[in-house]
Amino acid sequence: MSNAFLEVSGLAKVYPTKEGNDFTVYDNVNFNLNKGEFVCIIGHSGCGKSTILNTLAGLDDPTAGAVVMNGKEVKGPSLERGVVFQNYSLLPWLSSLSNVEFGVKARWPDWSKNKVREHSTRFLSMVGLEHALQRKPSELSGGMRQRVSIARAFATQPELLLLDEPFGALDALTRGVIQEELVKIWSETQQTVFMITHDVDEAILLSDRIFVMSNGPNAAIAESVKVDIPRPRQRNTIFQQPGYYQLRNYLVDFLVNRSAEKPDNSSGKPKEVNPLSAITSSSAPATTIDNDRNAHPYAVNQ
Amino acid sequence: MIQSMPFRAALLSIVIAVLLFGIWEASSDVPEKSTEMTEYEMLMGGADQEARVPPPSDVLVHAWNELSDPFYDKGPNDKGIGIQLAYSLYRVLTGYVLAALIAIPVGFVVGMSPLMYNALNPFIQILRPISPLAWMPLALFIIQDSETSAIFVIFICSIWPMLINTAFGVANVREDWINVARTHELSSLRTAFLVILPAAAPTILTGMRISIGIAWLVIVAAEMLVGGTGIGYYVWNEWNNLDLNSVIFSILMIGCVGMLLDLALSSAQKLVEYNE
Numbered sequence: 380m381s382n383a384f385l386e387v388s389g390l391a392k393v394y395p396t397k398e399g400n401d402f403t404v405y406d407n408v409n410f411n412l413n414k415g416e417f418v419c420i421i422g423h424s425g426c427g428k429s430t431i432l433n434t435l436a437g438l439d440d441p442t443a444g445a446v447v448m449n450g451k452e453v454k455g456p457s458l459e460r461g462v463v464f465q466n467y468s469l470l471p472w473l474s475s476l477s478n479v480e481f482g483v484k485a486r487w488p489d490w491s492k493n494k495v496r497e498h499s500t501r502f503l504s505m506v507g508l509e510h511a512l513q514r515k516p517s518e519l520s521g522g523m524r525q526r527v528s529i530a531r532a533f534a535t536q537p538e539l540l541l542l543d544e545p546f547g548a549l550d551a552l553t554r555g556v557i558q559e560e561l562v563k564i565w566s567e568t569q570q571t572v573f574m575i576t577h578d579v580d581e582a583i584l585l586s587d588r589i590f591v592m593s594n595g596p597n598a599a600i601a602e603s604v605k606v607d608i609p610r611p612r613q614r615n616t617i618f619q620q621p622g623y624y625q626l627r628n629y630l631v632d633f634l635v636n637r638s639a640e641k642p643d644n645s646s647g648k649p650k651e652v653n654p655l656s657a658i659t660s661s662s663a664p665a666t667t668i669d670n671d672r673n674a675h676p677y678a679v680n681q
Numbered sequence: 682m683i684q685s686m687p688f689r690a691a692l693l694s695i696v697i698a699v700l701l702f703g704i705w706e707a708s709s710d711v712p713e714k715s716t717e718m719t720e721y722e723m724l725m726g727g728a729d730q731e732a733r734v735p736p737p738s739d740v741l742v743h744a745w746n747e748l749s750d751p752f753y754d755k756g757p758n759d760k761g762i763g764i765q766l767a768y769s770l771y772r773v774l775t776g777y778v779l780a781a782l783i784a785i786p787v788g789f790v791v792g793m794s795p796l797m798y799n800a801l802n803p804f805i806q807i808l809r810p811i812s813p814l815a816w817m818p819l820a821l822f823i824i825q826d827s828e829t830s831a832i833f834v835i836f837i838c839s840i841w842p843m844l845i846n847t848a849f850g851v852a853n854v855r856e857d858w859i860n861v862a863r864t865h866e867l868s869s870l871r872t873a874f875l876v877i878l879p880a881a882a883p884t885i886l887t888g889m890r891i892s893i894g895i896a897w898l899v900i901v902a903a904e905m906l907v908g909g910t911g912i913g914y915y916v917w918n919e920w921n922n923l924d925l926n927s928v929i930f931s932i933l934m935i936g937c938v939g940m941l942l943d944l945a946l947s948s949a950q951k952l953v954e955y956n957e
């Protein structure tokens with residue numbers, strides 16, 4: 380028994396089909412999360428990322444395996460695990476302040492009205508929405524709605540925060556701003572974050588580790604890739620960091636060329652990989668950067 | 682100002698009203714007698730043998746008289762229009778509120794539980810298309826009181842739209858919102874009141890609005906049957922009195938009150954509406 384903050388072992392999800400043969404989305408998924416860690420999970424559509432996240436949230440029951448957080452098995456949703464849904468899931472009849480208060484009141488039912496309001500307002504100002512407290516979600520842009528949703532999740536101060544592709548529907552500019560806000564709040568609150576994304580650059584910017592999943596059916600977490608780039612990272616300068624493109628190419632190469640291979644899961648844990656171990660230890664970083672400049676940052680997505 | 686849509690629409694409404702009343706007024710003019718009155722006609726005080734719908738001017742004069750003293754009570758056969766409407770409204774609202782008290786909680790249960798939905802659905806489907814007046818004989822026999830029977834008929838006709846709309850609204854609350862409640866560890870009761878009720882409220886109010894409309898339609902017919910008091914009884918009684926002025930006047934009053942009831946529910950609906 381390890382002493383990891385969150386331990387996932389032997390997780391599987393099987394859907395019965397009409398023909399009688401079962402459809403296995405993923406199988407034998409094992410990983411640990413450490414306290415205060417920011418982990419992104421990346422993989423092609425249909426590999427079951429969202430189902431894994433919902434299982435961690437306790438919204439979905441696994442076919443096999445277990446999720447253990449702080450030594451206790453996850454048996455249902457809990458305030459210890461906050462979720463930011465892809466489509467924001469704000470309650471449209473409440474103002475943005477009331478939406479955050481909704482979470483805060485559920486978390487601390489005996490707090491006074493003023494304390495709830497003060498706490499919620501503080502988290503909304505953290506995401507830069509102090510001017511839109513009384514506006515309804517329908518009067519907010521997509522980016523602002525997602526900020527309210529993030530504020531709601533952080534305001535309840537869960538031990539684990541689960542984000543299901545939170546920036547998927549946002550334009551690149553808005554996405555960058557909210558990514559920075561997310562990192563800012565995360566570094567202030569020291570919560571553990573588990574996030575789904577499709578965006579390799581986003582994953583590198585935010586994560587300590589990146590889980591890459593092989594394709595479904597029978598998907599699994601193939602590798603746990605360490606992001607060995609020092610913090611604080613800046614969106615506009617991170618690509619100048621030694622090894623950025625090397626890491627990026629490694630991830631894209633996996634998604635494009637290797638994700639269809641069946642990973643070797645015999646050890647029960649995803650393979651720990653650090654593509655930058657050579658750079659960070661001794662070898663000259665300058666040459667690596669020169670080599671990597673040949674690769675256009677966005678040329679590899681095709 | 683003159684170009685604005687509401688103004689032009691109001692102007693057109695007035696033109697149409699003047700036109701309709703004009704045609705009605707003109708067609709009600711009693712033609713001049715070309716021949717001399719017969720002895721019989723003279724005996725009858727020169728009464729016109731051909732019955733005519735009274736012209737709008739007569740109706741308006743009558744309406745003015747009635748509305749200037751709506752609450753007079755000169756015995757069982759002669760009460761003011763206000764009293765009659767009040768009786769009808771009392772019956773409609775009593776039956777309607779009772780129906781809402783049952784339909785909304787039951788609708789909630791039916792909407793939240795697929796088991797209850799499938800179990801109760803056959804009953805709802807059979808009971809719903811029954812004309813509310815078909816219940817009247819049975820109600821009179823069992824309840825043995827015409828007043829309560831009328832209320833029962835209102836109850837039974839307004840329960841279905843509210844029940845079905847509540848169940849539909851509750852069953853179709855977005856899964857995401859339920860998940861928000863679940864991740865916040867809300868109890869079932871708190872989920873029902875804090876998430877499902879506000880989410881389904883617009884649909885529930887739609888059902889309530891349909892119900893009040895049906896109830897107001899049905900009360901006229903029910904009161905024609907049970908008699909005694911109420912606007913439905915009044916219409917039929919004035920028909921028996923051959924007072925067409927009163928008949929037309931009360932028809933218009935039924936329309937006005939129905940419109941006000943609908944207006945009240947539609948403004949309640951605006952209060953609970955939300956945009957996604």
